[in-house]
Amino acid sequence: MRIEKCYFCSGPVYPGHGTMFVRNDCKTFRFCKSKCLKNFKKKRNPRKTRWTKAFRKASGKELTVDNCLEFEKRRNVAVKYQRELWSKAVEAMRKVEGIKRKRQAQFVFNRLKKGKQLEKEEAISEVKKNIHLIKAPHAGKAKVMEEKMVQKLQDVEMGDD
């Protein structure tokens, strides 16, 4: 019993779920749900359908090449059961999973860093352009200006005198 991969969206197909299509050249295609099957029948390319994992990997939105991804691989060589090997493998699996998640998160974070920079710049420009919508330009300065003007007039008067 194993969890297969959906051909279209690369999601997990648990036992008892999904459908399988066998083509005349004996290639089998598994699908996790009818959405994927329908898209397949419409001959859509999973690498161009935005919501699939294939698209995300092909367009560089997710971590593709990494050592931690080499652990989960379908090997065609059968290994005879040894208790210690199996138990070690299970432990290793957990650790690898932790590392994998960390690295994937970091990858995404790095990808989105640029966006943060842009966001900052946009805020600055927004404030520069449209500050008049929330604050009048001489908001707190009216009294000061008045005083200045009074001072000026006085000066002029003084000067006249």
Next chain:
Amino acid sequence: KMALYNFKKIMVVPTSKEFIDITLSKTQRKTPTVVHKHYQIHRIRHFYMRKVKFTQQNYHDRLSQILTDFPKLDDIHPFYADLMNVLYDKDHYKLALGQINIAKNLIDNVSKDYVRLMKYGDSLYRCKQLKRAALGRMCTIMKRQKQSLEYLEQVRQHLSRLPTIDPNTRTLLLCGYPNVGKSSFINKVTRADVEVQPYAFTTKSLFVGHMDYKYLRWQVVDTPGILDHPLEERNTIEMQAITALAHLRSAVLYVMDVSEQCGQTLEQQLELFNNIRPLFANKPLLIVANKCDVKKISELTEEDQKIFADLTAEGISVIETSTLTEEGVMTVKTEACDKLLAHRVDGKMKGKKVHDVLNRLHLAVPAKRDEKARPPFIPEGARIGRKTMEVDAPKQYWDLMNQDEKYDVIPEIWEGHNIADYIDPDIMKNLEDLEKEEELKVKAGEYETDEESEDEEMQEIRQLAKQIREKRKLKIVCSKDKDVHGPRLPRTVKKVERKTLEKEMGDLGLDMTGKDDSHYAVNARRSRSVGVAKKRKREASVVPTSRTRSQSASRPPRDQSGVRDPKMAKQAKKLMKNQQKDMNRQGKKGEADRHVFDLKPKHLFSGKRKSGTNDHR
């Protein structure tokens, strides 16, 4: 064996006159009848050719049907073939059918010839004569078949009345001299009702009765009596009995009359028995000493008793019966049936089909190589350990490096991953490498969140940007909400209230207190004061006359008129609000807003009208 039921399904063979009449009238009815001499010649020719061909077709079809319906003596079971030979004479039968076949071919040829000739007929008269000639010839041929057709009709009638004897099933055959009691026996044993009379040859043909024994169906065949003369001198009736004896695989019950009431002595009966002995080869035989109510065997003379003793000594069982008192009838039945069953089983065992089953039941025994006896040996441990055999067997056969791991339950899935994908002999090494790499990365600072805590200025900027965006959105929404009916007037036409102006400017951060002396405030006052002054002048001169004028100032507003106390006012206000709730929820402007935005919503009008309402679908 197309025998049994097809004998009844043979079509009626018409007499030759009938045959001709039927065919000709059919031709007249089923083909077009109108033709004129001014028609085109090909049409006339076609018309007459059609008639000729139609007649030929009919004759051909009916004759072919007769030929196929009547059974071919070679194709049916030899019993029936022989029986038919006896009854109808094989040669005569074959000849008759042969004649029919010839007639059919002749008719075909006639039609072919005349159709060919008709192609050269150049007038209606000529074609018509040709047609007449063709039909005439065909009918003459049929007239000549009168004898054959009559014979075949008789054969058919007799054939359909033959008893349905299955030659392969269990059968008991009764034979013996006439009047010995065969028909009485069959009447007793089965539900058949054969005529029993004191004169000889009451039974003139074969009769079948059915009975049950040991949950099986048995046939009992009653034959006409056989007299003792050689085969060649036998008549048709006796021949039927002989045929039955010869072909049916049955148990033979030779019935003898002990009391000699049939008119034959025991010696004569014995003679007959010995004469037809060859016919009993390979058949279980039983001698039925009938009419023992009149005379028992023990009452017979010594010689006669010896006859029976001899027969018994040969291994043939003799049973005394009386069909009158029913004594011994059941014994005969059971014994005959048992014998026949045993015989049939033996036959089957010797046959080929049994081997198919027997071959699968082979017991392999090792060949002996010396005289030492080697009986099967079952050790004690096996007897005790039989219980352990009941435990789940398959897991014992794994060939693992460590045998005590055989019973482990192997995990397959963890958190959405297949464990089998991770199994690798070098997995620990790879894991170590990976962890080292991870350490290096952490040291290099790749996982630092790198979020420089922004300085206050940046935070303030963000805050302001947020406010700006909100304000913009609000303004856009307000401008969209504006109900612009009619021409767009410039901004200055609308009077700006002092209150709204001061509020807006206050929100923007300006200090709007103490602005009574400001220009806009003064202007506003001035415009009002002028109007007030004018009004006051007017009022001073004119004395108020009507009540409405004097009361106009003192009329209370609508939501206060008639309301006694704040409690009532509250209630009134609540009523007002409640009434407005539905309208507001539906986004209506007011009571009078009955506008329906979508008179025919698609979801109510599309699709088939199955069970459901019109309010929602």
